[in-house]
Amino acid sequence: MKPRRTLAFSALVLLAPCLLHAQPSPATVTGVVTGLVTDQSTHDPLESASVVLRSRADSSQVAGATTGKDGAFRFETVKPGRTPAPDGGEQAPHIVVSVMARGILTRFLTRIYFEDEASNAHDPVLALVPEERRGTLMARRTGQGRYRFDLVMQGAGETVFFDV
Numbered sequence: 001m002k003p004r005r006t007l008a009f010s011a012l013v014l015l016a017p018c019l020l021h022a023q024p025s026p027a028t029v030t031g032v033v034t035g036l037v038t039d040q041s042t043h044d045p046l047e048s049a050s051v052v053l054r055s056r057a058d059s060s061q062v063a064g065a066t067t068g069k070d071g072a073f074r075f076e077t078v079k080p081g082r083t084p085a086p087d088g089g090e091q092a093p094h095i096v097v098s099v100m101a102r103g104i105l106t107r108f109l110t111r112i113y114f115e116d117e118a119s120n121a122h123d124p125v126l127a128l129v130p131e132e133r134r135g136t137l138m139a140r141r142t143g144q145g146r147y148r149f150d151l152v153m154q155g156a157g158e159t160v161f162f163d164v
Contacts, residue, residue, distance in 0.1 A: 052097065054095075079093060091124065112139050
């Protein structure tokens with residue numbers, strides 16, 4: 001019994017820093033993004049969809065969530081600043097997101113832009129999206145530091161996904 005207790009305690013001591021590091025620091029969390037993942041063609045929420053925020057620098061995972069039966073997800077995150085664009089200009093603040101769900105054999109990639117950013121008008125990637133579909137990439141402000149961004153996987157109002 002004693003070796004089992006020692007092993008459990010050792011595992012807890014070794015894993016505790018990792019678990020603590022995985023949680024966003026209250027000092028750096030400046031916002032919340034919530035939303036739903038739905039299949040608009042059936043009007044059903046997508047349960048167990050994986051929604052992952054990715055680093056713009058190297059595509060590593062920054063945060064992740066799995067949707068419940070209601071298709072909902074929630075992230076605490078830092079609203080990013082502008083970044084250099086390939087053409088030498090600057091990109092509007094955005095978050096890179098990947099989505100996987102049952103029946104999808106590859107990940108879908110999109111971006112979350114923030115509706116209250118004036119720099120959206122000059123973003124070179126957003127400019128490639130037809131104007132009538134750009135709204136599918138906009139997170140709507142719902143309060144101070146709070147945004148709503150729904151992912152529609154197919155059907156009317158389908159979110160724009162990028163082929164990269």
